[in-house]
Amino acid sequence: MESAIPASLLAVLDRLDTMSEPERQALAGLPWRQQSFQDGAEIIPEGHRPTESCVLLRGFTANVRYLANGDRQLTAIHVPGDFFDLHGLFLKVLDHGVVALTECQVALVKHEHLKRVTADHPHLGAVFAASIAREGALQRTWIVCMGRKDPVRRIAHLVCEMYRRLERAGGARDFQFEFPVTQAEIADLAGLSVVHTNRALQELRATGLMSWQGAEIRISNWPSLVAFAGFDETYLGLRLEEQ
Amino acid sequence: MESAIPASLLAVLDRLDTMSEPERQALAGLPWRQQSFQDGAEIIPEGHRPTESCVLLRGFTANVRYLANGDRQLTAIHVPGDFFDLHGLFLKVLDHGVVALTECQVALVKHEHLKRVTADHPHLGAVFAASIAREGALQRTWIVCMGRKDPVRRIAHLVCEMYRRLERAGGARDFQFEFPVTQAEIADLAGLSVVHTNRALQELRATGLMSWQGAEIRISNWPSLVAFAGFDETYLGLRLEEQ
DNA sequence: CGTTCTTTTGATCACACTCAAAAACGGTGG
DNA sequence: CCACCGTTTTTGAGTGTGATCAAAAGAACG
Numbered sequence: 001m002e003s004a005i006p007a008s009l010l011a012v013l014d015r016l017d018t019m020s021e022p023e024r025q026a027l028a029g030l031p032w033r034q035q036s037f038q039d040g041a042e043i044i045p046e047g048h049r050p051t052e053s054c055v056l057l058r059g060f061t062a063n064v065r066y067l068a069n070g071d072r073q074l075t076a077i078h079v080p081g082d083f084f085d086l087h088g089l090f091l092k093v094l095d096h097g098v099v100a101l102t103e104c105q106v107a108l109v110k111h112e113h114l115k116r117v118t119a120d121h122p123h124l125g126a127v128f129a130a131s132i133a134r135e136g137a138l139q140r141t142w143i144v145c146m147g148r149k150d151p152v153r154r155i156a157h158l159v160c161e162m163y164r165r166l167e168r169a170g171g172a173r174d175f176q177f178e179f180p181v182t183q184a185e186i187a188d189l190a191g192l193s194v195v196h197t198n199r200a201l202q203e204l205r206a207t208g209l210m211s212w213q214g215a216e217i218r219i220s221n222w223p224s225l226v227a228f229a230g231f232d233e234t235y236l237g238l239r240l241e242e243q
Numbered sequence: 244m245e246s247a248i249p250a251s252l253l254a255v256l257d258r259l260d261t262m263s264e265p266e267r268q269a270l271a272g273l274p275w276r277q278q279s280f281q282d283g284a285e286i287i288p289e290g291h292r293p294t295e296s297c298v299l300l301r302g303f304t305a306n307v308r309y310l311a312n313g314d315r316q317l318t319a320i321h322v323p324g325d326f327f328d329l330h331g332l333f334l335k336v337l338d339h340g341v342v343a344l345t346e347c348q349v350a351l352v353k354h355e356h357l358k359r360v361t362a363d364h365p366h367l368g369a370v371f372a373a374s375i376a377r378e379g380a381l382q383r384t385w386i387v388c389m390g391r392k393d394p395v396r397r398i399a400h401l402v403c404e405m406y407r408r409l410e411r412a413g414g415a416r417d418f419q420f421e422f423p424v425t426q427a428e429i430a431d432l433a434g435l436s437v438v439h440t441n442r443a444l445q446e447l448r449a450t451g452l453m454s455w456q457g458a459e460i461r462i463s464n465w466p467s468l469v470a471f472a473g474f475d476e477t478y479l480g481l482r483l484e485e486q
Numbered sequence: 487c488g489t490t491c492t493t494t495t496g497a498t499c500a501c502a503c504t505c506a507a508a509a510a511c512g513g514t515g516g
Numbered sequence: 517c518c519a520c521c522g523t524t525t526t527t528g529a530g531t532g533t534g535a536t537c538a539a540a541a542g543a544a545c546g
Contacts, residue, residue: 047477065387068473073390075383087376090369095380095478122365126333129372132379133330137338139382140318144308146389147316147434151502182524191390196502198526214511230311234290235338394534425492439534441494457543 005032005055005107013083015168015237016130023121030117032109037100046097050088052108056080059104060181062189063096074189076138077101077162077181081169087132089114102180137235146191149230151200154190156229159210159217164236175222180215248275248298248350255324258411258480259373266364273360275352280343289340293331295351299323302347303424305432306339317432319381320344320405320424324412330375332357345423380478389434392473394443397433399472402453402460407479418465423458 005028013019013027034057037043043061044050056078063076063084075096078084088094089111118125141161145154162179166172187197205211209225211218219225226233248271256262256270277300280286286304287293299321306319306327318339321327331337332354361368384404388397405422409415430440448454452468454461462468469476 063383065383067387067391071391073387075386087379090373090376091380093477096383119365122362122368125365125368125372129368129375130333132372132375133333136330136375136379136382137334139379139386140306140308140339143318143382143386143389144310144316146386147432148310148314184524189390193503194524195504195526198524199502202526234336427492436535437492438494438536441492442534445494 005030006057010055010081010083013127013131016134017123017127019124019127023124023127026117026121027124030109030113032107034105034107036105037103039100039103041100042097043100043106044085044088044094044098046094048088048094048097049092050085050094050111052085052110053083053088053114054085054098055107055109056082056084057105057107060101060179061098061104061106062101062185064099064188065096072188073191074099074185075142076135077189079162079165079169080171083128083131086128087135089128090132101185141235151190151192151196152203153229154192155186155197155200155204156209156225157231158186158189159212159219160226160229160231160233161236163217163219164233175219177217178215179212179217248273249300253298253324253326255377255411256326256370256374259377260366260370262367262370266367266370269360269364269367273352273356275350277348277350279348280346282343282346284343285340286343286349287328287331287337287341289337291331291337291340292335293328293337293354295328295353296326296331296357297328297341298350298352299325299327300348300350303344303422304341304347304349305344305428307342307431308339315431316434317342317428318385319378320432322405322408322412323414326371326374329371330378332371333375344428384478394433394435394439395446396472397435398429398440398443398447399452399468400474401429401432402455402462403469403472403474403476404479406460406462407476418462420460421458422455422460 010024010027014024019027032055037059043054046064046066058080061078061084062074063078064072064074066072076084084098085094114128118128138161145157149157163172163175163177166177171177183197183201184194186192186201187194190197192200201212207228209219209221209228211220225231253267253270262270275298280302286297289307289309301323304321304327305317306321307315307317309315319327327341328337357371361371381404388400392400406415406418406420409420414420426440426444427437429435429444430437433440435443444455450471452462452464452471454463468474
């Protein structure tokens with residue numbers, strides 16, 4: 001148990017609906033514990049029966065599913081402020097694991113406390129549901145990218161999405177941001193081989209719309225990159241229906 | 244406004260958690276209207292601001308996203324009993340459309356009534372959230388299929404999933420079921436061309452594990468088909484965490 | 487019985503994978 | 517500070533899968 005969850009880190013929930021001051025305080029006052037994970041660590045194993053849900057404080061994590069042949073597929077990337085494990089509150093067993101893509105810090109809140117806070121503030125239950133629904137919208141978007149976009153556009157779309165999400169979380173501005181993720185991880189997200197991910201990345205750089213050196217991404221022509229990727233960001237801004 | 248929504252059609256919600264008799268009755272007693280759609284009809288347009296949510300009574304529908312170049316990607320298929328539009332209750336704007344894959348019937352319930360019923364029976368709010376979370380699990384599974392499974396296994400996986408889901412909804416038994424969907428629609432779901440979908444389907448039939456003639460699917464060797472597809476059905480059975 | 491939609495076949499081409507290895511990078515310790 | 521190590525990125529070459537284009541065969545429907 002530590003001090004309050006930094007207010008800025010509930011930015012994502014905050015975007016989903018206007019919360020009242022008591023609700024905000026109830027969230028910020030939730031008892032929680034903090035845990036650090038190193039790069040590559042398994043934060044939650046696949047098939048786990050969670051008793052806590054997690055807010056990402058620092059770093060990058062991803063949902064992961066492993067296949068029998070050893071392949072793996074990342075199904076989502078989380079940025080600081082994401083309540084990435086919230087659906088665990090409603091499902092007995094998690095259908096995916098969560099892995100640390102970088103060194104990172106996580107705040108863990110017991111389900112019993114989350115249940116209490118939604119009982120005290122029923123509207124927060126709707127905010128949680130909206131958060132889960134929003135994650136669904138992100139996943140649908142990724143299905144579209146996987147099914148109908150070529151690898152270069154797929155990665156371009158990822159860059160657009162990460163920029164907007166990080167911008168909200170305070171981790172990006174002026175069209176540049178740190179994204180310390182390996183090409184092998186991009187490959188596991190995009191459903192590509194590492195080699196082809198590398199070549200797609202080179203092709204994307206060659207467009208001149210953005211650069212990606214080491215962990216540093218710079219978008220030099222946002223409108224063109226958006227058009228190239230076919231990035232329609234409305235799915236990110238989905239807000240809770242007004243009451 | 245008609246008679247009660249057939250109890251069997253809330254099978255999916257029912258599976259997510261044990262509902263009390265009053266809760267069940269509150270659901271079954273919701274005011275609703277019924278609407279029929281013909282094959283190919285747009286049930287909900289992309290970007291719609293829904294004021295109702297839908298239970299599929301008969302037929303098959305799918306979530307759809309259209310791309311600028313005219314391509315489209317189906318991101319989910321719904322079977323009778325699915326409350327397929329429930330996340331619309333929590334999001335202002337829908338990030339996808341819903342299209343009828345066959346002639347079908349839909350029950351529409353006004354959001355105001357759903358809000359009332361969750362206010363009267365707070366536990367139902369959790370059941371709704373679980374339903375949305377389960378849809379997320381289905382989408383994650385499809386991302387894995389798109390990213391890391393070849394077309395033949397992808398379709399095999401679809402068949403396995405459809406069988407299990409229809410079985411629950413009462414639309415499949417003895418390893419056979421009606422699935423009156425065109426190969427072009429399978430292609431839009433699997434992210435393939437129509438031609439290759441056809442060849443993949445032939446290859447799948449050639450395994451002898453199943454047949455697919457017209458709308459009739461027969462699975463002749465369930466365990467082998469499951470193994471071949473890498474189908475792990477735990478993601479379907481996800482239930483609401485016990486209170 | 488023609489019209490339309492759907493499934494199927496054939497042929498060619500481009501894209502993405504695989505295998506293999508080199509280069510670049512980052513961190514560690516001598 | 518440099519040598520060494522493991523990881524990550526990059527290059528090259530060959531192969532196979534899935535897309536595209538075009539058209540025929542088959543079903544469904546009025």
